[in-house]
Amino acid sequence: MVSQVPPSSIAASKLITEHPRCRILTSRAEYRSCHIRVPDDTQRLAAVLVGTKYYSFFRLIREHQKTLQVAARLVYRGGEVVITKVAKGEVIWVYEPDVLVDDSVQEVVLPLAQRRSESGLWMFLESAQDYQVCHIRVPDVAMPLEAIVVDRQYYGFMRRVQGQAEAIEFSERLGSKGNQSIITRSDRNYVIWVLEPDATIA
Known part of the structure; x- marks a missing residue:
């Protein structure tokens, strides 16, 4: 484990690439640039969105070995980081668990590759033409449930949330339990619908 190795050692920088709290992102499709706000800071911070997690800008480093050493120190102290490649070197981004979601964050649009989970257990539908209420x-x-029908399958209303990241995180939790879901957008909210395989039309 990296956390058991002194962060100043060369061994730490070699092991950091295998640590679960450090990811090296080699493709631009793996993340999206955005801005976030965090508690006790009035300024918007440059950040990247990876899956459902936000990481704020920490440092630009020109040398790869130095990048790994700095990342190892951050992880050793309990942090979580991602590393992206840029023309002038590499950028370290630090996980921000307490992001304040405002309009600038809420409006982040998913890349096409992220509109369906890898497991196929959730899907994001942008247009109301893709489903029928x-x-x-x-x-x-006892009572009828509000639902949508997609490809002749019924999805019952589960939850309404404000942020896209929150909707995806909730759908991932549903998927971890084997539940299939769909995310739709309504005004400034996102709606999660869960598959009801035994449903009948009311």
Whole structure:
């Protein structure tokens, strides 16, 4: 484990590439540039969005070995980082768990590659033409449920959230339990719908 090796050692910089709290992103499709706000700081910070996590700018470093050494020190202290490549070297970004979501963050648009999970258990539909709103009945629930139909499958209303990242994170949690879901956008909100395989039209 990197956290058991002194951060100043060469061994730390070699092991950091295998540490779960350090990722080297080789493709621009793996992240999206944005700006965020964090508590106790009035300034917007340059950041990248990776999956559902935001990382703020930490440092630009020209030498690869130095980048790994700095990343190792950050991880050794309990941090989580990602590294991206730029023309002048490499950039280290530090995970920000307490991001304040404002309009600039909320409007981040997913790259096409991120509009469906790798597992295929959730999908992001941008257009209302991609689905039809309806009401369904499901076993053990007396009242009809608001739902959408996509490819002849019914998805019942699950939750409405403000941020895209929050919607994806919730859908990932559903997917980890084997549930298939769809994310749609309504005004300034995002709606999560979960597959109801035993549903009938109300």
